[in-house]
Amino acid sequence: MTITEKILAAHINKKAVSAGELIDVRIDLALANDITAPLAIQAFNEIGAKRVFHRDRVVLVPDHFTPAKDIPSAEQCKTLREFAKAQRLTYFFEVGQCGIEHVLLPEKGLVLPGEVVIGADSHTCTYGAMGAFSTGVGSTDLGAAMATGRLWLKVPESLKLIYHGRLNPWVSGKDLILYTIGDIGVDGARYHAMEFCGEAIQKLPMSGRFTMANMAIEAGGKNGIIEPDEVTLEFIKPRTKRPYKIYRSDRDAHYSDVKEYDVSKIHPQVALPHIPSNVKDVREVGKIEIDQVVIGSCTNGHLDDLRVAGRILNGRKIASSLRLIVIPATQEIYRQALKEGLIEIFISAGGAVSTPTCGPCLGGHMGVLAEGERALATTNRNFRGRMGHAGSEVYLCSPAVAAASAIRGRICHPEEVVRK
Amino acid sequence: MILEGRIWKFGADVDTDAIIPARYLNQSDPKELAKHAMEDERPEFIKDVKKGDILLADKNFGCGSSREHAPLALKAAGISCIIAKSFARIFFRNSFNLGLPLLESPEASEAIKDGDRVRVDLDTGEIFNLTQRKKFSATPIPAFMQALLKDGGLIPHLRNKRKKRG
Ligand code: SF4
Numbered sequence: 001m002t003i004t005e006k007i008l009a010a011h012i013n014k015k016a017v018s019a020g021e022l023i024d025v026r027i028d029l030a031l032a033n034d035i036t037a038p039l040a041i042q043a044f045n046e047i048g049a050k051r052v053f054h055r056d057r058v059v060l061v062p063d064h065f066t067p068a069k070d071i072p073s074a075e076q077c078k079t080l081r082e083f084a085k086a087q088r089l090t091y092f093f094e095v096g097q098c099g100i101e102h103v104l105l106p107e108k109g110l111v112l113p114g115e116v117v118i119g120a121d122s123h124t125c126t127y128g129a130m131g132a133f134s135t136g137v138g139s140t141d142l143g144a145a146m147a148t149g150r151l152w153l154k155v156p157e158s159l160k161l162i163y164h165g166r167l168n169p170w171v172s173g174k175d176l177i178l179y180t181i182g183d184i185g186v187d188g189a190r191y192h193a194m195e196f197c198g199e200a201i202q203k204l205p206m207s208g209r210f211t212m213a214n215m216a217i218e219a220g221g222k223n224g225i226i227e228p229d230e231v232t233l234e235f236i237k238p239r240t241k242r243p244y245k246i247y248r249s250d251r252d253a254h255y256s257d258v259k260e261y262d263v264s265k266i267h268p269q270v271a272l273p274h275i276p277s278n279v280k281d282v283r284e285v286g287k288i289e290i291d292q293v294v295i296g297s298c299t300n301g302h303l304d305d306l307r308v309a310g311r312i313l314n315g316r317k318i319a320s321s322l323r324l325i326v327i328p329a330t331q332e333i334y335r336q337a338l339k340e341g342l343i344e345i346f347i348s349a350g351g352a353v354s355t356p357t358c359g360p361c362l363g364g365h366m367g368v369l370a371e372g373e374r375a376l377a378t379t380n381r382n383f384r385g386r387m388g389h390a391g392s393e394v395y396l397c398s399p400a401v402a403a404a405s406a407i408r409g410r411i412c413h414p415e416e417v418v419r420k
Numbered sequence: 421m422i423l424e425g426r427i428w429k430f431g432a433d434v435d436t437d438a439i440i441p442a443r444y445l446n447q448s449d450p451k452e453l454a455k456h457a458m459e460d461e462r463p464e465f466i467k468d469v470k471k472g473d474i475l476l477a478d479k480n481f482g483c484g485s486s487r488e489h490a491p492l493a494l495k496a497a498g499i500s501c502i503i504a505k506s507f508a509r510i511f512f513r514n515s516f517n518l519g520l521p522l523l524e525s526p527e528a529s530e531a532i533k534d535g536d537r538v539r540v541d542l543d544t545g546e547i548f549n550l551t552q553r554k555k556f557s558a559t560p561i562p563a564f565m566q567a568l569l570k571d572g573g574l575i576p577h578l579r580n581k582r583k584k585r586g
Contacts, residue, residue: 022564035445039488042448046575048582065446072446122486122510138488138514140574152564186433187480191509220483222509275433362442362485383437383484390441390460 002158002255003225004193006247007133011116019157019254027057028115030145033101034062036120036138038079043143052087053149059091059110060084061101064358069365099330099356102126102214102298106206107330109240113228114247118142118151123298123380125216128194129209130236131228131246136217156222157256158193158249163200165264170414172308173208174300174378174398176200177215178269179261182279190220192256195249200263201226206235207304214299215380218276268413270376271396274384282401282413292323292375293406294387295399296354297361300378301329303336305399310342312403312418313349319409324351325367331356351406363387369394376411378402421542421569423500423521424550425472428465429534430458432478436511439482439490448489450496457493471498474540476532478504482511491515501540503547503558505529516565519573523547525558532556542569 001009001016009017011025030053032040037060044052052058060080068074084092093104102123105111113131117124122136137151145151163176181188194216201209209226216224226232228246236244268282295301295309306328318324326346328334334356337343346353359366361379369375369388375395377387382394395411404414438461440453447453458465475494481504482490491514494502502515505526515522521542528547532538536551543566545558561569571577 035442035487035489039448039492043575047578070446076446076448120486120488122484124486136486136510138486138491138510138517140488140517141513144574144578186483187506187508190480190506217484220480220508362437362445364442368443381435381437381484383435385441385460386437388443 002193002195002249002253003131003227003247004133004158004195004223005155007114007116008155017155019155021155022152023155024150024152025116027118027145027149027151029057029059029111029117030142031059031061031101031105031117031119031121031124032142033064033121034066034073034076034080035064036142038076039139040120040143040146041079041083043140044146047144047147049147052146055088056090058089058146059105060089061093061098061104062095063098063100064362065364066098066357067095067355097331100298100301100358103301103329106130106210107332109236112236112240112242112244113232114245118145122217123214125221125223126210126214126298128213128216128223128225129206130232131226133223133225135223156191156193158195159189160195160197160255160258162258162260163196163198163263164260165200165262167200167203167263168267170268170400171263171266172398172400173204173211175266175269176263177212178271178279178396179266181215181219181277182269184219186218186275186277187220189216192221194219194221194224196224196226202229205304206231207302210302211299218380268398268401270401270411271382273382273393273395276380276382276396282397282411285411288395288411289409290322290376290405290411291373292325292367292369293402294325294360294367294375294377294379295402296327296329297358297379298329299380300399301327301333303333305378306333306337306342309399309403310345312400312414313407314345316349316407318350318406321409322406324349324406325354325360326351327354327359328356360387376402376405423472423474423540423542425474425500425538426470427474427476427532427534427536427538428469430461430475430477433480433483434461434477435484436482436487436490437484440487440493445487445489450492453489453493454496457497466497469497469499472500473498474538475499475502476504476529477502478529479506481507483508486510488514488518491518491520495520503528516568517574519569521561521569523558525556528556528558
């Protein structure tokens, strides 16, 4: 069996499951945010449920339009706050202690290897980086799961993605996943578990692994998953005392397909509008001038991401023709970045730094684009209108490419700005 | 169940940001959401769509975010059913959970034209193009999903189950 199958089998108390089987799994954690929770709470109430299945295991994170950007957003946050209070939820993260859900939950030790996590947010697949099964659902599913602690789902086929070789300078998890999506397409892993492995993955820090699992959904995947190793355990150790279980794929596990990549051939990547699979090597995109650079989001708002950007921006100034917006993904990352002098670097370079929020990633606030404007972002989606006006454009890249391009004023390879 | 309506045809990989842009997600009233359905993709859609109309698309319809606001907006706009070559996973779940039926039929997706009138039999998965007088078949809806649709979605389905259990 694959790691995905083993985790799912354990959550229906069975020895084995196989791909295609419809199962009713026990979930370890249910998550919703300020956009999806109001509908989930409505569903919860409509079922006639009185109590959530476990008050430690339902987590609400108001991160999308927060600090509340307008009155309707404030009303949505209020709905969450009141529900959290009435249900005596242990984990409701108020502005000031909050962060983008998919970076916040691992940081707080709320997700562990071998667990089943569902969230009313498509990037819930991020936690697969820790060897958990995690997937996004809609609000109704989540409302029902908050009540029952269970979810029906189909055991997915697994797609094995092996990354061999050594990474080139300035190449990160973001580049590997963009390259992969460019290769297999936005529905290349539809309904599948994407199992990332190989020595290049083992060399990746947790931040890079989170980035890769995060974007499994951009290939249509149900979940992304990476077997836990020393790096994973190191990450978990200071964060929790809860017990957990590590699963690994069997040697003879069944895969619907196996893809192998030689990462020494992969260079920094850019996804051009208006679909994440429209990927090119950064040296091949031509002269593309940009109006705004965004460094942040659940994909690339980690401390490591800010460090890379800081290394490039240190002592330099961004082009006068553009705006740079930097958003640490959580308060903890913000604080650490402050300690390390990164925030100082960003501000001195001419950037705007914001409190943690999804903000511009979904065209919510804190950097919405006008018609005809072009943004380069470390986020995960570049669909038409994703960051603002339907006539604007979004290019996706790594923090290194974003920082270097902010200095240049156009999309460029980091080595154009700094030698590694 | 038999449905009949005009076809609204869309392309491949229509994402949830196109179905309902995120800027309208600061609230979740279905009627408000419906006012902006497909706004950036096809502005005339919301002006002309009639109750019972059917949406037709190419592959991977509804990819992107998990927002249930997407099928909710289409349903509130009057769409009775969506036919496509294939659907993105979360959109698929969300639609059935809301009682909005989806049918997968590559041949129908290819052949049916924008503006055609179509009759759909949800029980058999048969699609009849009244304009072109042509028949197509879709993958039949699994029994479990049929049960959801009959009850009107996951919530009424769970409520019914609770009632039966007493
Ligand atoms: S940062 Fe962007 S992709 Fe991530 S949860 Fe927020 S809106 Fe979604």
